Amino acid sequence: MNDKITLAHGAGGREMEEILQKLIFSKVENRLKKIRGGVGIDIPDDGAAIPIGEGKYLVVSQDTYTVKPIFFPGGDIGKLAACGSINDVLMMGARPMAMLDGILVEEGFSINTLQKIIDSYLTILRENNIATIGGDFKVMPKGEIDQIVISTVGIGIAEKLIIDNNVKEGDKIIVTGSIGDHGATIMALQHGIEIESEELRSDVQPLTKLMLPLIERYSNQIHAARDPTRGGLAMTLNDWANMSETVIILESDKIPIKPQVQAYSEMLGIDPLYLANEGVAVLAADPSIAEEIVSQAHKLGYSEATIIGEVKKSEKYPGFVLIKSEVGGLRILEPPMGEIIPRIC
C-alpha cells in the first residue's frame, strides 16, 4: 500500500472519505451525540452542534482556507474565509453570531496585502453583523508555507437544526444560484488562462440574507441544506442519497450553469457539477413548499434559484444520484474521485 498522502486525499471526494474513515472516524466515539443529542463527526455535515438548553443549539464550524491565487475575480482569501464559515453555520439552520480566525502567513509577505485580505474578511463580518471574538496569528519562515492560509471558526445559534441525514422521499432539490462559478474561476487561473473578470468570477458571497428568512419560515420543511464547496454539487447530492438510502434524480436542463462556466469547464475537461461553489445553497425541501421557497429566493434577489430534481424511493439505485439528459436518458452522477483541483478553497 502506498504510504503517501496525495492531493486526492484532500479533494473532498471518495479518497478523502476513506482516509478520514481510517485515520479519524473509526477511532472516535461520538460521545456528544450519544449523550446530549448534538451533531458530531459521525454525520458528515457543515458543522457540529452542541445543545445549550432551552431547545437551542450552538453550531460550530471550522475550515481552513488555502485558495490559490489569493486574489481572484469576485474576491480574495479573506472574503472566502468569512463567507465559507458563515455559510457553513447557516446550512446547519443557525444564525451566525461570532467568528474566530487563525492566520498563518509566510515570512516576507506584504503587510499591505495582508491588510487588504483582513479588511476584506472584516468587512463581510461587519456587514453580516457577526462579531470577531478571537483568533491566532503565526508566521512561518520563508519557503515553509506558500503565502497565507486562514483557518476560521464560525459560531451560531440554531433553534431547529438542519441535519443532512434527514433527506426524505419526495423532497425537491433546490439550488439557489448557478453552479461551478468559483471552481471554474480558480481552475482557469491555476491553469494560467487569462480571464476577464466580467466573464468569469467567483460566486463567493455570504448567504445570510437568503438563508436567515428561509430558516425562520421553513426550518421544518427544509430537510437538508449545504453549500457545495469541494467536490461540488455531485459530492453534496451523493452524500445525501447515500445517507438517506434514496435515489436523487436531477434534470440536467434545469441546473443553472452560466454559458461561460460551461465553456471554461469544457476547455479544462471537467463537469461543472464537480466544481466548488462558494455562494450557492442546495436544499432538500418538502414538495408542498418547494415552489414557495424558490419564489421567496427570487424575491430575496436570488433570481437563478430553481428546482433541479427530486428524491425518490430507492429501488435499483439506493444511494445513487442519477441525471436525466435533455433527451431523456439517465446516467449515474458518480461522487468525485481523484484530484480535481488543489487549493480551490
Added chain:
Amino acid sequence: MNDKITLAHGAGGREMEEILQKLIFSKVENRLKKIRGGVGIDIPDDGAAIPIGEGKYLVVSQDTYTVKPIFFPGGDIGKLAACGSINDVLMMGARPMAMLDGILVEEGFSINTLQKIIDSYLTILRENNIATIGGDFKVMPKGEIDQIVISTVGIGIAEKLIIDNNVKEGDKIIVTGSIGDHGATIMALQHGIEIESEELRSDVQPLTKLMLPLIERYSNQIHAARDPTRGGLAMTLNDWANMSETVIILESDKIPIKPQVQAYSEMLGIDPLYLANEGVAVLAADPSIAEEIVSQAHKLGYSEATIIGEVKKSEKYPGFVLIKSEVGGLRILEPPMGEIIPRIC
C-alpha cells in the same frame, strides 16, 4: 516603513501586539462584549467567551500549531495541538467538552506518520473525556507547506470566567511547574543540538487534572490564569501588569527552572523566562488562598508548584514586571521583542 511580515510579527511579543492592533483590533468593535457580557478580542486572553444563559459561558479557543520538528522528546504536533487547546479553555475557567481540528498536510506526507500524529491527538482527547466533533482536512501541493499544520478549536463551559484583566494588588503569582522546558527542547532541536530525551523534554501535557479541581474550589480567588506559551512567562506577566496597571515583582530564586533547561538556554543565549511552556499554568491568586492552592497542586501531583512573586500597587513602575535577584537587586523583565524562535508551537 518596511512592508514585509517578519518572524518577529508571529513571535507572541511586542511586534505581534502592534501588528494585530494595526491590522485587526483597531478595526473591530467588540459587539459581543458590549451587548452580552462575554469576552472578545479586546481582552488578550486564551479564548473568547459567549454567555449562553443560566449564568453559564461557552468558551471557544482557536490555535494553529506549526511546531518544527513535528516529533520531539515528550510529544509531537498532535499531542501539542490537543494539549494547547485544552489548556487554553481551562485557563478561562472552563471545563473542556469538545474539540474540532483542521489538518493541513503536504502532498507526499507519510500516511503512517499522519496516523501516529492523529492517534496521539485523539488519545489526549479520549483520556480527558473530550469529544471530537468535527473538523477539516486539506492537502497542499508538495513544497507549498512544510509537512503538517494543525488548527484546533477547543470548546468548554464555564460557570465563572477567569478573565486576565482581573489581576489585583496583593495577588500572589503561582507557577505550577518548571519553566521553559518546551521552548528549550524545540530550540535545541532547531539548532541541531543532539539532546537525550531524559535530559531535556517538552512539558507538553493537558492540565485538566490540575485545573478542574482548582477551578471548582477557587474560581473566585484565582483572578487570572494563563498557560504561558509563545513569549513565555515574561509575556504573560507583562500582559497582566499592563492590563491591571500594577507592578509584578518576582523573586528569581523562587522560579523553578531545571538545571538542564538553564544550561541549554545559556548555551543558546536566551532567558528561560521567554521560552514557551506547554504544560504549566501561571495563576494570580488571592493572598489568603495562595498557599492552599500550592499545596493542592502538590497533592494533585504538581510537586514543583510554587509562589514566585506578587502583585503590588504601581508607583514608579505601572505596568512593569520586576525581578529581584538573589542578591537583592531589581531589574525590569521586558516583554519579549524580536524573533525568539519560529515554529515553537
